[in-house]
Each structure stands twice: as C-alpha cells, then as structure tokens.
Amino acid sequence: MFISCGILFNHESPRRGMGFVTQKVTYAAACAKLDVKTSEFLNEEGEPIYKNGKVALGNLEAKRDWGYSGDFVEAMWLMLQQKTPDDFVVATGETHTIKELCETAFKYVGLNWQDHVIVDDRFVRPTETGPLVGDAGKAKKVLGWQPKVNFKELVAMLVDAHISRLK
Numbered sequence: 001m002f003i004s005c006g007i008l009f010n011h012e013s014p015r016r017g018m019g020f021v022t023q024k025v026t027y028a029a030a031c032a033k034l035d036v037k038t039s040e041f042l043n044e045e046g047e048p049i050y051k052n053g054k055v056a057l058g059n060l061e062a063k064r065d066w067g068y069s070g071d072f073v074e075a076m077w078l079m080l081q082q083k084t085p086d087d088f089v090v091a092t093g094e095t096h097t098i099k100e101l102c103e104t105a106f107k108y109v110g111l112n113w114q115d116h117v118i119v120d121d122r123f124v125r126p127t128e129t130g131p132l133v134g135d136a137g138k139a140k141k142v143l144g145w146q147p148k149v150n151f152k153e154l155v156a157m158l159v160d161a162h163i164s165r166l167k
Contacts, residue, residue, distance in 0.1 A: 004079040009091035009134040014152060014161030018049065020099055021057065022066060022158060023119075026047035026105050028055035028073035030162030033109035033114050045122060054116055058123030060099040063131035068157070069094040075136075078143040091134025092147050097161075104155045109163075 012022045018041045031039055031050040039050040049055060057121075067090075075090040096104075106113035139145045149157070 001083050002080075004037045004082065004085040005087040005136070006076055006079060007087070007089045008072055008076075008090070009065040009067065009068050009132065011069040011072040011090075012158065014158055019044070022101065022155075024049050024055055024057070025098070025101050026155060026158035027162045028107035028116060029109050029111070029113075029159050030107065030166055032111050033159075034166050036166060043123075049121055054117050054118050056120035057102075058120065058125060059096060059128060060097060060102065060117075060119060060135060062128060063095040064098075064126075064134070065093065065095055065133040066101075066151065066154060068148050068154050071147040071154070072151055073116060074145065075139055075145045076137075078145050082142070084088050086137045088143065089134045089136050090139055090145075091136045091149075092132065093136055094151065095131045095133045096151055100151075101155065105159055108152075108156050108159050141155075 018024065018027065027041065028050045036050065037052065039048045041049045043049050072090050079088055081115065101115050102113040106116060148159055
C-alpha cells in the first residue's frame with residue numbers, strides 16, 4: 001500500500017471557516033473598508049466578530065506559519081507522484097504575528113489596523129505554544145516544491161474574497 005504523510009502547517013484560503021484568526025482579521029478589514037458596522041458572523045462568545053468598527057482578538061504577538069491551501073494541495077499531489085512513499089512537512093518556513101496579519105490586512109484596504117483591533121483577554125489562549133513554523137526543506141529538495149503565494153498576497157486574497165461576499 002502506498003502511504004505518504006504530510007504534516008501541513010496552517011493553510012488558508014477564502015473557503016476556510018470564520019473560526020480562524022486569519023478569517024476574522026481579513027473579514028474585519030473588509031467590513032471596515034465597506035463601512036459595515038456589525039457583522040453577521042459570530043465569535044466564540046456568540047458576539048458579532050466585527051462590532052461597532054472593531055474586531056476583538058487575543059494575543060497579537062502569537063506567531064504562525066501561514067500558507068495558501070492551493071500551494072499545499074500541489075505539495076500533496078507531488079507526494080503522491082513519487083515512486084516510493086515518504087513523509088513531508090509542508091510549510092512556508094516564515095512566521096508572522098497576528099499583529100502583522102492585522103497590519104497587512106488593514107493596510108491593504110487603506111486603513112490603520114489600530115483603529116479597528118482591540119485586545120480582549122477572553123481570546124488569549126491560556127497556554128501559547130510559541131512560534132509555530134515548519135521546515136519544508138525536504139519537500140523542496142525531494143519534490144521540488146515551494147510555496148508560490150506569499151503572505152501579503154494571501155492576506156489580499158482573503159480580504160478580497162470577503163469584500164466580494166459583502167457587496
């Protein structure tokens with residue numbers, strides 16, 4: 001039986017659910033751009049994700065390795081094209097803080113993130129895992145894979161998708 005395993009770090013797309021911080025931030029940026037006052041989507045506390053021009057987040061210094069799902073699917077396909085099965089890490093190898101995510105999303109729509117983001121202790125995780133970053137060196141070497149969509153492009157893609165849905 002041919003079995004390859006992939007350890008996939010955070011992979012994002014416009015189809016991802018609103019429970020993820022990338023979606024909350026990019027949705028809030030879209031709402032701010034379109035002057036939506038209160039969102040239809042709710043956070044973990046049952047409140048609108050974007051309310052009165054603000055999105056409530058937890059630890060803005062948390063670091064993650066975010067990549068584009070389409071790139072990760074390509075890596076999975078390449079894994080299955082090999083003559084022998086193997087295990088691979090699929091990641092960008094870059095970390096970005098939630099603060100950087102906010103800065104990038106709101107800057108993309110021409111706004112200052114600090115006017116729209118508040119830190120709410122209810123959303124701070126009791127135990128932070130530290131920076132989550134993957135080393136996809138083996139995937140690059142063996143599969144010839146590397147991500148094509150960079151962080152700024154990914155954030156723009158997510159914001160644009162929310163803007164399209166909100167119009």
